[in-house]
Amino acid sequence: MAASLRILAGLAFLAVTSAALLSPFAVVGQLTTDYYAGICPNLETIVRSSVRQSMAASPIAAPATLRLFFHDCAVRGCDASVMIVNSNGDDEWRSSDNQSLKPEGFTTVLNAKAAVDSDPRCRYKVSCADILALAARESVYQSGGPYYQVELGRHDGRVSTRDNVVLPHASFNxxxxxxxxxxxxxxxxxxxxxxxxxxxxxxxxxxxxxxxxxxxxxxxxxxxxxxxxxxxxxxxxxxxxxxxxxxxxxxxxxxxxxxxxxxxxxxxxxxxxxxxxxxxxxxxxxxxxxxxxxxxxxxxxxMTRLGRVGVKSAATGEIRRDCRFPN
Missing domain, CATH: 1.10.420.10 (Peroxidase, domain 2)
Incomplete structure (x- = not known):
């Protein structure tokens, strides 16, 4: 965090942000642990395998992915807006408060998204926000932490702006x-x-x-x-x-x-x-x-409660084909 904490291996984990203006549990009813059971039945297996490969490729992939999840949810809600790249440079990840985020976190999620979309049953049916939530869980679990069921059913946001980013400082009491x-x-x-x-x-x-x-x-x-x-x-x-x-x-x-x-x-x-x-x-x-x-x-x-913050529905979001760009 620098004016936020700029974490190299990323958080560890770690407003009031624009997410605070959202009702944290507004759309939580749509989230279920079996949301993709009939859509992409092998989703968790695919993400688990992909994250394992990313962790084998880089020792900071796991903490970087966990921090990415927090930085996403804490700003506009858990909608993968932190991953959007705007051509004019006005996006969340280029905020000074997000310069702590390491490329390995983004790469882990993008690789997992590619792996999911390589399955014809799953292609373009799973949100980047849900893949990020699963990748964060796998980063924790495969590093020796707890396994927990991830609630799914988020849609991706379409907006990402630097001015929305406010995160805790390293000196906070x-x-x-x-x-x-x-x-x-x-x-x-x-x-x-x-x-x-x-x-x-x-x-x-x-x-x-x-x-x-x-x-x-x-x-x-x-x-x-x-x-x-x-x-x-x-x-x-x-x-x-x-x-x-x-x-x-x-x-x-x-x-x-x-x-x-x-x-x-x-x-x-x-x-x-x-x-x-x-x-x-x-x-x-x-x-x-x-x-x-x-x-x-x-x-x-x-983590389950954090994952409910600012959740988007089909009416307010989309399923991004490329996590870096709105459709």
Whole structure:
């Protein structure tokens, strides 16, 4: 996030955005886990195989895809508008708040879309928004995280503009984080669970370096490690060439180590460490740190609720043939 958090390996997971102006559950009744059963019966198998190939090709494909899903849903709702490319350059992914998004996330979804459309039964019948939601689940599951049923039946949006993009900052405190997620119809517990998406991925030095040696909540040994990574002083490495893993303990695995890091003062971003620093959220952090199963269960539930934000129907959206362009 930079004015949002610019995450290199992307989020981890992580308004009020234009999505906050939408009723988060307006069209949720159309979503079902078996929506494509009679349309594209092998959909999940196809997406699973494609995501596996993308993850084998790049170690950052999984976190990049998870972050793409969040950045999409948090702006105009879960409608794959973040993937639209406008010829005039006025689109979401070219917003400064979205420069954290890595090409590997887009590639993972585009490859999955191509694989789905290669099946004659499925061709041009499955939305990019649904493929993105499935790819995000597979990125989590195939990295060791929870498996959960994905509600499907979204239609793709037709509009993508930079001015709609507002995302959390890396320096947000608990109050600011709660305000953002409340705008999406999500609770503090949802926010803390979704923040666990920072269990994999990495962040550019410029988004946490200001804390090194200045934030007393940061573990001294951790601060020393980051100083070596990014250079001394807040002004070092202005090009953002350095980065650090959001979860240095198990950076490629989806687990609950992120919360254990927060307990030790080893949260990379200010918005991460704030979850343990504030008494109002510390109990939930400690709960997830001690119970991976509780984290997995709440993360799956929060992802389901996130996936309902701003859902488009056939009347307000379409099934894009190419995820990059409206039909």
């Amino acid at each position: 608990l109050h600011q984080l709660n305000a953002f997620f409340t705008g999406l119809g999500l609770s503090q517990t949802d926010m803390i669970a979704l923040s666990g998406g920072h269990t994999f991925g990495a962040a550019d030095c410029r988004f946490f370096q200001y804390r090194v040696g200045a934030d007393p909540s940061m573990d001294a040994a951790f601060a020393s490690e980051l100083r070596n990574t990014c250079g001394a002083g807040a002004g070092a490495n202005p090009s953002g060439g350095g980065f650090a893993f959001l979860d240095g303990a198990t950076p490629a695995t989806f687990d609950n180590a992120y919360y254990q890091n927060l307990q030790r003062g080893r949260g990379l971003l200010g918005s991460d460490q704030a979850l343990h620093a504030d008494q109002r959220s510390r109990g939930t952090v400690d709960y997830y740190a001690g119970s991976q199963s509780a984290f997995f269960s709440d993360f799956a539930a929060a």
